[in-house]
Ligand SMILES: Cc1ncc(C[n+]2csc(CCOP(=O)(O)OP(=O)(O)O)c2C)c(N)n1
């Protein structure tokens with residue numbers, strides 16, 4: 001009985017902390033934490049193997065709050081379990097991740113209880129959520145990661161990786177397409193380490209789900225091939241625990257638990273209404289709600305005696321024991337399998353193994369050249385052999401993206417072969433990018449691939465990689481009008497500008513095969529930034545690097561590729577990707593006419609912008625204002641480099657369906673046109 005009382009007290013503490021925090025902030029979402037407190041209590045205190053003392057222990061179970069608006073659930077439980085804070089260097093900081101003071105300052109600047117769960121800002125958050133559907137989709141990447149890690153590292157008697165992933169979601173997540181994509185793949189891959197719990201409360205912001213969402217969600221998940229369970233009362237923690245137990249015993253299928261709940265549970269006037277979703281309850285309703293819980297009506301941010309101790313005795317004790325057992329096991333593993341243990345440690349710290357860049361190709365000068373995607377394919381195959389935990393795949397475009405790992409033993413990742421290094425995402429670009437995030441959050445080095453135009457289908461998850469500071473890699477091919485006849489639906493125009501606008505995302509568009517190699521060399525060394533590669537479909541001449549500057553300049557974002565005599569140009573060409581060769585040809589033409597020009601290859605704006613002022617001025621001397629930028633993409637933003645008196649040869653419309661040569665002529669991507677633009681800015685027409 002006393003135990004029951006404490007359980008109730010613990011659950012009501014989660015509820016009332018959530019209510020008080022939202023009320024104090026005058027903003028936030030109280031209703032769902034009130035309804036799901038028993039669920040979160042059960043997962044955390046009874047089931048999860050998670051040690052609050054070490055929230056980054058590699059074999060911990062993962063908890064994802066996909067309905068991120070219910071963040072107060074997470075702040076409450078991280079606080080009550082006294083989960084510790086860890087910094088970006090993976091050091092334990094010796095203080096709690098979320099203090100009661102943080103909760104009092106919910107949604108205020110610098111509080112560790114922000115509006116939505118933010119990985120990297122709050123220890124114990126496994127992934128950033130808020131854009132609905134992302135959390136569950138990301139959890140599929142975590143499930144794939146666990147399978148891959150177990151396959152590579154577990155040995156008889158050494159279950160180094162056997163963790164599970166719990167993801168909580170709501171009607172919004174269920175409506176979002178990205179969740180459907182991910183659910184379909186999760187079942188195909190038989191991810192029995194994955195459990196989604198669906199908060200079936202029939203309420204979203206506009207009211208009852210009757211207005212827009214009347215499908216049979218259970219039938220849908222059955223059809224995907226999930227193990228579908230139902231708990232009819234969100235307050236019945238025994239049934240919840242039982243369902244979670246069935247999940248852990250179910251093999252070869254992910255589990256989907258439908259949980260019938262009442263949003264705003266216990267609020268006499270707001271329960272089961274949309275008003276409970278995203279508004280403070282109001283002082284009077286707060287009092288009445290607390291009365292219904294048997295809580296002191298005027299107490300605020302109250303953690304009753306015994307509640308911290310109750311969590312310490314539950315998840316605290318269970319988690320500490322599990323971690324200590326694992327640590328002992330890992331020490332024995334280290335003695336027996338030192339090389340594998342070293343890999344695990346390097347991976348956890350996002351380090352690269354020694355020799356990671358050996359055998360990277362060097363491409364000889366060749367006027368015919370090689371396509372960016374082909375050079376990329378060669379590099380990927382070398383890197384995947386040098387770095388065991390580097391792998392990925394495409395959204396059904398492997399043969400076009402040239403991302404297939406073809407070396408002996410690379411293999412396909414499938415339910416029956418979880419050690420394969422070729423992932424097949426199917427035609428699901430959005431969830432592909434979210435899954436790559438999940439793999440990266442699990443410390444694997446992962447890439448996804450598709451046509452550049454379909455980066456738009458992946459963009460929300462790419463944005464989250466940047467927000468989370470994850471070193472993910474997206475390989476986008478067919479970066480401009482190279483696929484000519486496919487026409488404007490397949491020709492990217494605004495994609496480069498739009499990706500360049502994402503803070504912290506490294507965007508690279510290499511000019512030839514050796515720039516592709518250097519781009520990968522740069523990207524692989526990133527630990528906290530995602531990168532996007534835009535690669536050509538068509539062959540690009542491989543520049544003669546004895547005549548022109550070495551491709552290692554890529555690491556500075558932009559570099560002087562060809563210069564005027566004495567480094568004293570009258571006019572500067574700036575170009576990226578397939579247009580660099582146009583600038584080089586224009587430069588040679590002008591030289592023959594006695595006009596002094598410089599060619600700057602600029603594969604990456606963001607890398608260049610992070611160089612010293614001195615370096616940037618040496619590449620683009622401020623006194624040389626005659627400048628021409630050439631890029632087969634939206635002209636948007638190039639003014640920053642060419643200034644008000646420069647010229648931009650780019651796209652102001654969509655493309656068209658025609659052979660590439662004709663398109664290049666039509667849109668002005670020809671050396672003569674580029675040279676003429678230079679004369680124009682010099683006033684020498
Ligand atoms: C992609 C996306 N679209 C819209 C929103 C805005 N939004 C936040 S919560 C919400 C309603 C969610 O309903 P549900 O998942 O059922 O949550 P509940 O109110 O039941 O907790 C919406 C539309 C969002 N966060 N993400």
Ligand SMILES: [Mg+2]
Nearest residue numbers: 171201203204
């Ligand atoms: Mg709902």
